Amino acid sequence: MSWVRRMFGRREIVCREFVELVTAYLDGAMDTRTRARVDRHLGACPACTRYLEQFRTVIELTGQLRETDVATVDPVTREELMAAFAATRGD
Amino acid sequence: MAATGARGGANFEDEKVLLMSLRAGDQDAFAWLLDRFDGPLRRAARRYVSSDAVADEVVGDTWLGVIKGLDRFEGRSTLKTWIYRILMNIARTRGVRESRSVPFAAVGGEGDEPSVDPDRFSRDGQWVSMPPDWESQPEDRALAREALDVVRTAIESLPSSQREVINLRDLEGWSSEDVCNALDLSETNQRVLLHRARAKVRRAVEARLGREVGS
Numbered sequence: 001m002s003w004v005r006r007m008f009g010r011r012e013i014v015c016r017e018f019v020e021l022v023t024a025y026l027d028g029a030m031d032t033r034t035r036a037r038v039d040r041h042l043g044a045c046p047a048c049t050r051y052l053e054q055f056r057t058v059i060e061l062t063g064q065l066r067e068t069d070v071a072t073v074d075p076v077t078r079e080e081l082m083a084a085f086a087a088t089r090g091d
Numbered sequence: 092m093a094a095t096g097a098r099g100g101a102n103f104e105d106e107k108v109l110l111m112s113l114r115a116g117d118q119d120a121f122a123w124l125l126d127r128f129d130g131p132l133r134r135a136a137r138r139y140v141s142s143d144a145v146a147d148e149v150v151g152d153t154w155l156g157v158i159k160g161l162d163r164f165e166g167r168s169t170l171k172t173w174i175y176r177i178l179m180n181i182a183r184t185r186g187v188r189e190s191r192s193v194p195f196a197a198v199g200g201e202g203d204e205p206s207v208d209p210d211r212f213s214r215d216g217q218w219v220s221m222p223p224d225w226e227s228q229p230e231d232r233a234l235a236r237e238a239l240d241v242v243r244t245a246i247e248s249l250p251s252s253q254r255e256v257i258n259l260r261d262l263e264g265w266s267s268e269d270v271c272n273a274l275d276l277s278e279t280n281q282r283v284l285l286h287r288a289r290a291k292v293r294r295a296v297e298a299r300l301g302r303e304v305g306s
Binding site: 014015016017019020022023024027029045046047048050051054055057058059061062063064065066073077078080081082084085086088089 | 113114115116118121122125129134147151154155158159161205206207209212215216217218220221222224225238239242243246257261262263264267278282285286289290292293296297
């Protein structure tokens with residue numbers, strides 16, 4: 001993430017910058033130096049640590065939506081599709 | 092070597108095995124594919140068209156397209172993203188007819204707002220105060236349900252590209268690479284869309300569940 005280096009130079013990362021970096025951080029899409037800067041900041045900033053936790057909670061909640069939205073193939077459609085598959089792919 | 096799967100047959104988790112089996116007309120392989128992907132495809136289709144009934148038709152047509160197109164699939168992307176792109180193409184046609192927007196690759200024009208209200212930071216960029224803690228008692232099912240409702244509603248009101256990325260990444264659990272292939276996005280653009288989406292959802296949850304200071 002050289003743009004991060006260009007932007008921040010040798011400065012430490014501040015909170016307002018951190019909140020824009022969270023997704024890159026969680027994706028592991030940072031160079032080692034920037035990641036180290038972020039880790040240092042998190043170690044010293046309970047507010048950003050909480051913000052990161054809240055981000056993680058949001059991601060987890062979104063994942064839970066999958067379980068609440070059960071969409072199964074109705075048996076008739078399933079049969080028709082299996083038949084279509086057999087008809088096209090059978091020899 | 093492929094491990095044996097639950098049915099005592101081939102391991103369909105291995106995409107090479109799956110593809111070979113499908114092309115050979117293996118019914119178990121197609122059943123496996125249906126079971127694995129039909130749900131996610133139905134969820135996706137509902138995001139693009141105006142009714143569940145139309146969504147079901149789109150998904151049905153997608154599966155027919157998959158069956159017919161298996162010989163042409165070149166394996167440059169995963170089967171999953173290939174199937175999804177078939178769905179997108181079909182949904183796009185229906186969506187245009189119904190004036191619903193199918194996500195497109197543009198990143199701009201969707202509000203470059205910062206993730207957090209700038210007023211919450213001091214001039215030197217530090218939080219003025221801690222982000223409020225969120226109401227939560229693990230045993231409180233009503234709260235848990237409420238949180239899920241807030242998230243669901245917030246996602247549904249996202250701009251379509253952000254909504255699609257957060258659905259594929261965080262709801263369906265797709266990899267960054269698969270999402271980029273499915274939506275024709277660069278990794279950077281995909282990440283920007285995902286970040287904006289998550290930030291918006293976080294703001295919505297905070298608005299509903301953030302404990303008032305001093306309460």
